[in-house]
């Protein structure tokens with residue numbers, strides 16, 4: 498039987514590492530697409546559940562750098578087929594604005610725009626059969642957390658935001674994260690519409706997922722050992738009261754979208770089909786996001 502290759506971005510930590518483990522267990526061949534090769538090797542060495550006899554390779558990919566994304570895709574020439582792409586990598590920070598190598602706000606640039614470019618470059622070369630976008634419940638302004646809400650804006654304002662003196666940097670950068678996760682869903686639905694518009698039997702199934710709140714991953718934190726202990730404690734309490742998930746469990750829901758699900762253009766809350774926010778279904782916003790992203794990158798993709 499032909500081996501099915503799956504690319505997992507940010508495969509060296511948290512959800513991505515567990516997703517890789519389960520894919521390998523199912524005999525997929527995994528390209529671990531990570532920005533730091535040594536860190537990835539170390540993460541594998543320190544992960545007892547990881548079966549090193551399975552088929553995986555580590556490849557360098559920095560989603561905050563267009564050139565790195567192009568080099569990554571060019572470097573796949575030894576792969577005849579790619580079965581699936583899991584757009585998992587993500588960052589979240591609080592405080593002074595940070596920017597990618599291309600001068601784009603880092604959360605928008607990494608979580609959404611880097612994956613937009615990666616996905617489209619791959620689609621120019623391969624018929625991906627499954628695409629998974631890792632989003633978050635925070636994309637939906639109706640979520641109950643105190644985290645700042647997602648606010649969709651014209652792409653130049655998302656990519657090159659100006660500091661708003663009327664609110665804190667913490668709130669502004671939180672909102673960048675939530676909005677990047679909204680962009681991931683807008684992109685998912687727009688991709689699906691573009692595939693369907695071609696009127697051919699649809700080969701590529703693309704879905705978005707909220708993996709749930711996972712307090713023990715590395716997302717957005719420079720952990721001190723005290724903080725680590727505190728987060729582990731919180732994780733246990735949250736689990737007892739049914740509020741927290743963990744990457745070990747959530748990765749199973751992600752793998753399901755690659756290995757079992759045959760829907761497309763949908764949003765899952767872990768294993769359950771769910772409604773995403775009102776904005777995420779707005780086709781005008783999705784079109785503006787797509788075209789604004791193309792304008793920044795300077796290329797057109799998947800023209801209808």
Ligand SMILES: NC(=O)c1ccc[n+]([C@@H]2O[C@H](COP(=O)([O-])OP(=O)(O)OC[C@H]3O[C@@H](n4cnc5c(N)ncnc54)[C@H](OP(=O)(O)O)[C@@H]3O)[C@@H](O)[C@H]2O)c1
Nearest residue numbers: 507510511512559560561585586587633710711714715716
């Ligand atoms: N944790 C949660 O509660 C939660 C909730 C909802 C959704 N999510 C989403 O779940 C996904 C996985 O996050 P996680 O919680 O597992 O966090 P994590 O442990 O911090 O993993 C994030 C991964 O993304 C990688 N990454 C960050 N910037 C990158 C870049 N420029 N290029 C390539 N890779 C990059 C990281 O690499 P390094 O190790 O090199 O930094 C790491 O491998 C993210 O999309 C996140 O938004 C998380």
